[in-house]
Amino acid sequence: MQTQLIDLQRLTASLRELGMEAWAESLPEDLERLFAQRRHGDVPRWQAVLDELPEIADGEVDLGQCVAVTSSLPEKERDALKALLLRLSPWRKGPFHLHGVDIETEWRSDWKWERVKPHISPLAKRSVLDIGCGSGYHAWRMAGEGASLVVGVDPSLLFLMQFNAVRHFIGNDWPVHLLPIGIEQLPSRGLGFDTLFSMGILYHRRSPIEHLLDLKNLLRPGGELVLETLVIEGGENSVLVPESRYAKMRNVWFIPSTEMLMIWLRRAGFRDVRLVDLNRTFIEEQHSTEWMQFESLPDFLDPRDSLKTVEGYPAPLRATLIATL
Template sequence: MTNQTIANAERELYLTLLALAQQQPSAYEWLKQLPTWLGDIKDKANYAHAPAYQASVARLPELIVNTVDLNSDVLTIEASLSKSQRKQTTALLKQLMPWRKGPFKIGGQIGDDESGIKIDTEWHSDWKWQRVAPYLSTLKNRRVLDVGGGSGYHGWRMAGAGADTVIIVDPSCLFYHQFMAIRHFVGSADAHETGRYRTHYIPVPLEALPAHSQLFDTVFSMGVLYHRQSPFEHLQQLKGQLIKGGELVLETLVIEGDANTVLVPHDRYAQMNNVYFLPSVAALIGWLKKAGFHDVRCVDVDVTTIEEQRKTEWMTYHSLVDFLDPNDHTKTVEGYPAPMRATLIAKK
């Protein structure tokens, strides 16, 4: 017997955009493109693994869920889980590996690390959230866009912080289905009083969205800017999604230096071949101001450690320790400064 999790989630997304369009006509452009966006991600011609991912989500068992804590560092779904359900669920979730952003726990008691299925992801995404959250304007009753949201961990945390609507965008077929797996167990725990879901996922990149929609009070772009060949274009696209006075939360790789310092890796950076621009914090502040943002401030700078990003049972490939100089963890294997991330907040 299969569940209807994906179909239900997609219907909820449609109804949310329809309600939004009645207040903000620019959302009708999203509605027009939604069938294509949702059809493309399931097309085997586009993504060879799509049918297998769909099947894994569809076969997840129905559990009796007691509580869901979207405010917990380990996003916890407290539920009754028999031995057979635990075995089946673990096997299905492992078919959606690698799990990069989390962590999640399904079936355990809140605060009990020994029970349930703990999805120990490559990234301690909770650490990033702890660094960012204290500096945010309230998310309560806000519309939020999370760009490059991966499995959706941070999107769930935004809903946990009281956001009215969270839309995650990321073009990864795998991450979309990871989100749907977690959605299956979260169920309606994030719903409004109306019964509508608050957390949604559209499997497209930012540049596929209608430009200048101006639909969101807060836009997050965390871990995306350095993958863009044109950083100013990315900043303009982010600005176009914000209402006037809206808040941008930008987290990206940076390097030490003055307002004119920008690293452009010749080939790879920490074994990534799609890293283009690593500015200093001062340069990044200048970029944001040039793009038309104001009240720009850097709220956090943090060197990524091998404790925060590492290989786990749920992500068995090479991770950060393999991308650093084995004799000097202050450098990448290519000899560049090791990953350091800054979070900046700015207003439109």
């Protein structure tokens, strides 16, 4: 795989403009080393899909109400495009609408975005970092809100391929970039984003306080953190530590109450901590589709009691909190 999957020239230029020169200088070499070290047997197959994507003129882009590129593509060509994009399955977060092909992802990420958007500071002219961005659905929506730069990070190479498939049709004029790295590969100093999103990540971290401190180091003074994570009902001393799996996931470590989470944020140095959304996840929002045919939320819940996971823990309840550095 080559770094042409990332528009490094534009990205590093934007980073320099924002005063992140050190990262702009080190990033190209870091990515070359990462690509040289990582191997995935499906990469040639995924790359073949990108190479076969058709050039379609006169598409109308909409990132304000959805992530869509519309055109009057003939049915035969639309069916061929769908067959190509299905080869990049599973598609987890979306949906995307590309020239009449509706990519019905596992998650209705647009629902989460509509819950979060009213509460965040306007993104116009702000630099944004999206930790655990998946294939970039929310990153595109952030650009649609006028962000001057959106950098999404997620280590999955498939997500990078899916992002590039979408970018192929949306075009390169939008300031959106996806890097196939985790938060561990980000510089611990020298960054200063205006807004930082960490959605669906905290409960996967073995040390949640360390994660919050890492997030703090990525923001400028006065910057805004948007944190979305699993929570449980309870008071300020309540936290669930699954003995083994939670909703069939092995890598779930800490699920706090909202009150406990607010304490963690304040202890990490954030201020103006506030809960803006509390939402129980139902199967209408997360389920298997033609584009993601593996197990999903209906398989993770107790078939006799949808308010419990198959392990007997409380079913997924998600909170969004906003805090300022």
